[in-house]
Amino acid sequence: MADHTAIAGVSRSLRTLLRDRMAAPVAVTLAPPDVTVAGINDARVNLYLFHVGENPELRNQDLPGRGHPGRYGRPPLSLNLRYLLTCHGATEDQEESDLNAQIVLGDAMRALHDHALITESLVIGRPAAGTVGDPILDLALRGQVERVKVTLVPSGLEEMSKLWSTIHDVNFRRSVIYEATAIQIESLAERRLAPPVAVRRIFMSTRARPEIAAAYHEPVPGDPPRDARVRPGETVVIEGRNFVADRTFVRFGELEPIRVVPAGAERIEIAVPDDAYPIDLDNPAPRPIAAADRLQPGPLLVQVLIEHGVEGVEGALDRGTPISEPRSFRSNQVVLELVPTVTGIDPADGTAAGLLRVDGERLWDPDLVTYVIVGDVPIEVREPGVGDPWAAPTATSVQVPLGLLADALPTPPAGGQPYAVSVQVNGARSRADGTTFLLRP
Template sequence: MSSSLAIAAVTATLRDLLDGKLGDEFNNFYVSTQPPDKVDKNRILVNLFLYHTMVDAHWRNMDIPWKSRPGETAQPPLALKLYYLLTAYYGESEDGVVPNNPQNQLQGSHRLLGQAMSILHDHALLDMDTIRNAIPAEERDNHVYDQVERVRITPHPLSLDEMSKIWTGLQTQYRLSVAYEVSAILIDSSRPPHRALPVLRRGSRDQGVGTILGPFPILEDIRRPRGERPGVQLGDRLEIVGSNLGGDVVKVRFYHSLLPDAADLDPEPNSSATMLSVKLPDDEGIQRDWAAGFYRVAVVVRNQGGGADKISNQLPVALSPRIAIQPNLAIVDNEGRVTLTTDCRPHVLPRQHARLLIGDREIYAERFEEAAGSLTFAIGHAPLGEFVVRLRVDGVDSLPVRQTRDGLIFDPLQKVRINGQ
């Protein structure tokens, strides 16, 4: 790192660099670092004026590795960019090119400026030793410039408008000039860093604190296991595919718009962080706690150490009702009517729309006041013949098929034959 004298050290290095390379070619030549309005324009010289400084954003809020250790807080260094204005003066001559001289050479401010630019181009990087050599011997032990980062010299293009504003602010006549950017100058902070004792244990069990940061669970797909019957009913097994699904406590949460509480299910032991296997319940006691229709499914992950639950995105699942039709053989009455009853798992809620699909007709269920496990349908002008019936609850149909070794067949419990008298 460097002390607050680093700016002066860099300026002195640039001055000595130009003075050493140009002094052999021009007589009575010297390099100044004055403001342009204070320069002695009657002499042959190159003026290097520091007209602007800027904080280097690349180094802002960055700790130097050897200045602070993990767990310690240190003031970051002051990183600066220096902007210099390089101007050439050739004595009393106002001509940029002076052809008549004893050496029979092109002289003038143009040649002087070109030589100075060539020197800075050839010495675009200044290392620590070069800058330290430009510092007086009595100050070299004061850590005026000890940074490892080398100083880079690059031309800084300025438009004519920007250059005019600079010279207007200097309140002197315009001279042909070139701007340079010199970076980065790292000035060490004088404030001591905050030292801390080493940490012996993180938390009561050396596990640290709980955090909600990090990747949240993401769901990509919900599917039935390979080879299983399509569709979802109570008692079926689901595979939930995604990422970051692992944790100390994992729950699969099912939301239904008509149920007051969500249902949480535990994944099966063969689950992983990328795939959860969960089996839907089908006990008699839960038939009122579930409802056919559309569910929103999410995964909730909780880790030890506290912190809020991590909840994934939601994916839809259509839960089909399971029905059994009674009777399987129905006889129409004298008015051509027939009454059918269906047993439903899960129960149908009063706010749900339940319709029986038979042939090409939809029959609405008779009114009921509470969750019902059995629905009654009165069919007028009943068609005669054998039919596969389906129950549609809130847009989700029951599954009229059954899985066998030979494939899918129509479920006999969902068939009905209607005969005439």
């Protein structure tokens, strides 16, 4: 694995490759384009390292087989190097000067194309390039996991112009860009060994997690079967399997889990909490629920949690000691719909020019949208503004103007026309309970 001399090693390897494999041997220099190299007055190839970037594919890849498998990895610094290759003729002001530079450029590009992968098996064959038989690959790069690969980088005139414009006091020259990948510099940071496991603990259980098949409010005469619309205080029936355990809990929304005693392995009955948690096996007295945490109308997630004592073995390199710990298992979640409750209206009859007050529970929350629905006409509940005749809404009472009914409903007969009244909060609509408003002409 290479050390910090790897970058220079790549440059030396490319220089040796060009000196050895170009058809017409010329000088190969490693200098900025604006520097005149002393002692060279003939044709030459110049390689200038102008960009060093991290290789994204190898950034987090440690060296294979390095270090103890229990130690923290220390990936090497993997780099891509970009070179600006420029060719010069023996003269600059003769008729054939530029043609000669083009010939040198083609010769250099052919050599890099033919030997794009620089391996240790590629050896020097020309004495002017070094000791014949020695590897062209620099000593600093030998033994690398990754091989040095040289590729021509496509670049347009605009990109090349920007590059040359950053070089001070030098004219634009025909040039190409090559990239050498990947060069890896091994990290010198100490590899940390994770402490050995002093005590091993193995647990095993054949218990299955609970599964909910259906959830609905306990039906009463006249209710549709398995109705998922529930009100606070109503009993919910949860059907499924694997409910019997050492400890069984039901969670509504974001409330704390409530411990229950299942009616059987496939049935749980529990009341939806209103403003307090019910008495259970863990809590001998009701506990209040903060107003901000109380369940509000809308979708209501329900989940069953169970706890079992799971057996296991604890020990080091011996046979171990039997142990037991409680472990939790969570069911899938099902969705109920918590709906508002309408307990009455005032007045029971009137015209579209009046106001209608609806009383009930969970009718209003400033963060939720509420509608009073008369027949099929929704009327949004709003805070009263200056000059508005209705009262401010509360959780137990809302008041709306009935003006929308005149345009949305047909003219009622002389004796009036009854319309069902319901309330919808956060998309959850109250259940039909026979409440009607008699609309008079």
